[in-house]
Amino acid sequence: MNLFEIIRNMDYTKIKGDTDVEIDRIVFDSRQVKENTLFVAISGFKVDGHDFIEEAVANGAKALVVENSIELDRDIPIIKVKNSRKALAHISDSFYNNPSRNLNVIGITGTNGKTSTTYFIKSILEEKDRVGIIGTLGSNIENKTIKTNNTTPESLHLQKFFNNMIKEKISNCIMEVSSHSIELNRVDLINFNIGVFTNLSAEHLDFHETIENYMRAKLKLFYMTKDFNIINSDDIYGKQMIKELENVDTKLITYGLQSGDIRAENLELSVKGIKFDIQTPKGTIDINMTTPGLFNIYNALAATSCAVAMGVSLETIKKGLEKIKGVKGRFEVLPINREFDVIIDFAHSPDGFDNVLKTVKEFAQGRIVTVFGCGGDRDKTKRPKMGEIASYYSDLCVLTSDNSRSEKTEDIIEEILIGLDEKSCIYEIIPDRRKAIEYAIKNAKPKDIILLLGKGHETYQIINGETYEFNEFKIVTQILNKLDKN
Numbered sequence: 001m002n003l004f005e006i007i008r009n010m011d012y013t014k015i016k017g018d019t020d021v022e023i024d025r026i027v028f029d030s031r032q033v034k035e036n037t038l039f040v041a042i043s044g045f046k047v048d049g050h051d052f053i054e055e056a057v058a059n060g061a062k063a064l065v066v067e068n069s070i071e072l073d074r075d076i077p078i079i080k081v082k083n084s085r086k087a088l089a090h091i092s093d094s095f096y097n098n099p100s101r102n103l104n105v106i107g108i109t110g111t112n113g114k115t116s117t118t119y120f121i122k123s124i125l126e127e128k129d130r131v132g133i134i135g136t137l138g139s140n141i142e143n144k145t146i147k148t149n150n151t152t153p154e155s156l157h158l159q160k161f162f163n164n165m166i167k168e169k170i171s172n173c174i175m176e177v178s179s180h181s182i183e184l185n186r187v188d189l190i191n192f193n194i195g196v197f198t199n200l201s202a203e204h205l206d207f208h209e210t211i212e213n214y215m216r217a218k219l220k221l222f223y224m225t226k227d228f229n230i231i232n233s234d235d236i237y238g239k240q241m242i243k244e245l246e247n248v249d250t251k252l253i254t255y256g257l258q259s260g261d262i263r264a265e266n267l268e269l270s271v272k273g274i275k276f277d278i279q280t281p282k283g284t285i286d287i288n289m290t291t292p293g294l295f296n297i298y299n300a301l302a303a304t305s306c307a308v309a310m311g312v313s314l315e316t317i318k319k320g321l322e323k324i325k326g327v328k329g330r331f332e333v334l335p336i337n338r339e340f341d342v343i344i345d346f347a348h349s350p351d352g353f354d355n356v357l358k359t360v361k362e363f364a365q366g367r368i369v370t371v372f373g374c375g376g377d378r379d380k381t382k383r384p385k386m387g388e389i390a391s392y393y394s395d396l397c398v399l400t401s402d403n404s405r406s407e408k409t410e411d412i413i414e415e416i417l418i419g420l421d422e423k424s425c426i427y428e429i430i431p432d433r434r435k436a437i438e439y440a441i442k443n444a445k446p447k448d449i450i451l452l453l454g455k456g457h458e459t460y461q462i463i464n465g466e467t468y469e470f471n472e473f474k475i476v477t478q479i480l481n482k483l484d485k486n
């Protein structure tokens with residue numbers, strides 16, 4: 001595409017060069033530059049993309065988008081913008097011909113439940129239509145998955161995924177919209193038809209600083225939507241959002257147990273799953289799902305609200321929800337056939353811990369043994385809170401590593417210990433996560449529930465800045481096989 005066409009709809013100043021050049025490729029990482037590439041330099045949190053301009057040009061960059069005034073002794077067009085991430089969103093949207101306008105885009109935001117709700121909606125819509133997904137588990141089209149670094153990838157990748165979906169004749173794209181992506185302009189210019197809010201609790205305060213800022217970031221999604229805003233009205237921040245959105249034209253649908261247009265009643269919770277009735281303005285449906293946890297009733301309500309907004313029949317909603325076998329790494333009870341159970345779950349925030357542990361407490365007949373750590377280089381305020389909640393519900397906590405990233409695991413564990421209540425639960429410190437899991441399994445008693453929290457679907461661990469393979473599902477099997485041999 002011609003560079004002039006690509007940048008036509010955004011504000012910029014031309015530093016030099018002729019914009020009448022053909023561009024085949026856009027990148028924001030100098031290492032990926034090839035012939036005919038437009039390189040967008042981003043001032044990042046770790047390094048400054050402007051420092052790699054020479055490298056980008058040496059690799060064949062045909063044009064540059066920059067935030068800083070730069071001098072370059074080459075005759076290529078240099079476009080200056082105020083904010084490169086914002087410009088990248090414009091450029092990518094133009095380059096792929098505004099693909100989100102040709103899709104029904106459903107954006108899901110909230111602290112917990114985004115991935116689960118995405119897959120719940122997919123299961124319903126897929127009964128009648130083709131569906132694409134973008135989120136923590138990657139970009140998924142027709143069950144082919146491309147792994148992504150972020151829950152909500154950079155705008156360039158998002159727009160490319162939308163374009164691929166259109167090529168594949170997909171009509172609905174269900175995507176997780178993280179608060180980081182909203183603040184860092186990754187989702188700018190996306191034509192969202194429906195916005196869904198799951199819940200909000202303290203997370204990512206290293207980035208947003210206050211919970212008010214965090215909420216305001218999420219709220220922005222609901223000013224971008226065209227057709228429906230779907231909000232959990234039991235959530236205290238949801239209530240606040242509903243008030244703020246009163247004067248917005250987009251139609252509002254609320255859901256909850258205590259309140260809402262779409263409501264759940266007659267709840268029955270067990271280790272095997274959840275049974276409940278959903279009341280909608282179109283009638284009531286009884287639902288029987290094999291995914292345990294009260295939180296999954298909320299996820300089912302969010303998915304139902306979305307489907308009702310889209311005019312999907314109650315019969316199809318029931319069919320879609322009831323066929324869900326679970327979501328990878330979310331409350332997965334491993335089929336190990338022992339006298340104790342092992343559950344893998346992705347809970348990695350105080351609220352996630354509270355929900356999953358409360359659910360387990362409701363049906364546990366033996367001890368609850370919780371193996372967990374906290375992520376490094378991320379919100380530190382959640383560590384003592386996760387320690388406190390884990391000790392409140394568990395009989396034994398095995399404190400270990402999650403993704404320590406550049407921090408020392410032992411230092412992270414020290415911070416978890418600040419909140420851990422020693423009177424309520426005993427604990428062991430075993431920083432090596434494999435050994436921690438091995439300890440929990442070796443010492444398991446009949447009826448125990450061993451909860452492995454935080455890693456969920458992840459198949460790696462980041463320790464001392466290095467990424468290692470770490471597949472908890474495989475590791476549990478290996479440990480059990482080893483024990484059987486001894």
Ligand SMILES: CC(=O)N[C@H]1[C@@H](OP(=O)(O)OP(=O)(O)OC[C@H]2O[C@@H](n3ccc(=O)[nH]c3=O)[C@H](O)[C@@H]2O)O[C@H](CO)[C@@H](O)[C@@H]1O[C@H](C)C(=O)N[C@@H](C)C(=O)N[C@H](CCC(=O)O)C(=O)O
Nearest residue numbers: 028029030042044045046047049052150151152154178180
């Ligand atoms: C804090 C944050 O969001 N950081 C994101 C940001 O990285 P950054 O600004 O640190 O990038 P950087 O490493 O400083 O590099 C700056 C620029 O130089 C370029 N570069 C770098 C090296 C080089 O040799 N050449 C070069 O051109 C880079 O490509 C980049 O364009 O931009 C990158 C590209 O889009 C993101 O991948 C990265 O996400 C990191 C991995 C991250 O951990 N993000 C988390 C906090 C996040 O976004 N999480 C949310 C989920 C939260 C939730 O689920 O609730 C998410 O959506 O994933």
Ligand SMILES: Nc1ncnc2c1ncn2[C@@H]1O[C@H](COP(=O)(O)OP(=O)(O)OP(=O)(O)O)[C@@H](O)[C@H]1O
Nearest residue numbers: 111112113114115116136295330346347352355356
């Ligand atoms: N609606 C919910 N409310 C609270 N906790 C939930 C909810 N749904 C799931 N959980 C818990 O939170 C964990 C993460 O769920 P899920 O992956 O669906 O959330 P997410 O919002 O996508 O997370 P992330 O921010 O990492 O992408 C689950 O493993 C479960 O323990």
Ligand SMILES: N[C@H](CCC[C@H](N)C(=O)O)C(=O)O
Nearest residue numbers: 348374375378402403454455
């Ligand atoms: N979406 C979450 C993932 C956390 C996963 C956990 N394993 C960790 O590394 O803390 C985040 O960006 O904070």
Ligand SMILES: [Mg+2]
Nearest residue numbers: 114115136151
């Ligand atoms: Mg997710």
